[in-house]
Amino acid sequence: MRALLVVDVQPTFCEGGSLPVEGGNAVAAAIARYVEVHRDRYPLVVTTQDWHVDPGAHFSDTPDFVDTWPPHGVAGTAEAAIHPALAAMLPDLSVRKGAYAAAYSGFEGVDADGRPLADLLREGGVTDVDVVGIAESHCVRATALDAHALGLRTRVLTDLTVPVTPELGERARAELAATGVELVASYDA
Numbered sequence: 001m002r003a004l005l006v007v008d009v010q011p012t013f014c015e016g017g018s019l020p021v022e023g024g025n026a027v028a029a030a031i032a033r034y035v036e037v038h039r040d041r042y043p044l045v046v047t048t049q050d051w052h053v054d055p056g057a058h059f060s061d062t063p064d065f066v067d068t069w070p071p072h073g074v075a076g077t078a079e080a081a082i083h084p085a086l087a088a089m090l091p092d093l094s095v096r097k098g099a100y101a102a103a104y105s106g107f108e109g110v111d112a113d114g115r116p117l118a119d120l121l122r123e124g125g126v127t128d129v130d131v132v133g134i135a136e137s138h139c140v141r142a143t144a145l146d147a148h149a150l151g152l153r154t155r156v157l158t159d160l161t162v163p164v165t166p167e168l169g170e171r172a173r174a175e176l177a178a179t180g181v182e183l184v185a186s187y188d189a
Helices: 024-041 117-123 136-149 166-179
Strands: 002-007 044-050 093-097 128-134 153-162 182-184
Touching: 002 024, 002 136, 024 128, 024 153, 044 117, 044 136, 093 117, 128 136, 136 153, 136 166, 153 166, 166 182
Parallel strands: 002 044, 002 128, 044 093, 128 153, 153 182
Antiparallel strands: none
């Protein structure tokens, strides 16, 4: 069974947010259109969210944008919510990550009952995942690498994600491809 993992599509990572990625709002809208048309392909749709309560050194007033970042995805704020473009998506499962530490992969997240994403997918009989979201170079990359490492057949739908910078995107795609993650446009999936 194939699941769709919608990674960190939150206002905090889109234009107007506290840690914006250029093209974030457009990716949110594109994912919403894709799910509207292709929801029947996915018995399981899962969202992940950065949901920081007190992530320690992950937040900094003088961030290096490598290991430290300005505050973002603050738990309970509108910026940490799922992007409004996805309001009609109605995911089957949602996990939140990074409450008290940095967390990039959706597999570091847990649902409201504290169950890890890997367990939820295993219980759902998932064998394949398509990964989309923000940012390709960071959380999408980490989620796809972890999915592959867990033995899931993993694809990143390249037109439904956006990197922090073009250079970081190229680096992420090279690493994903070298690891065995399939890179494919959504219209070819």
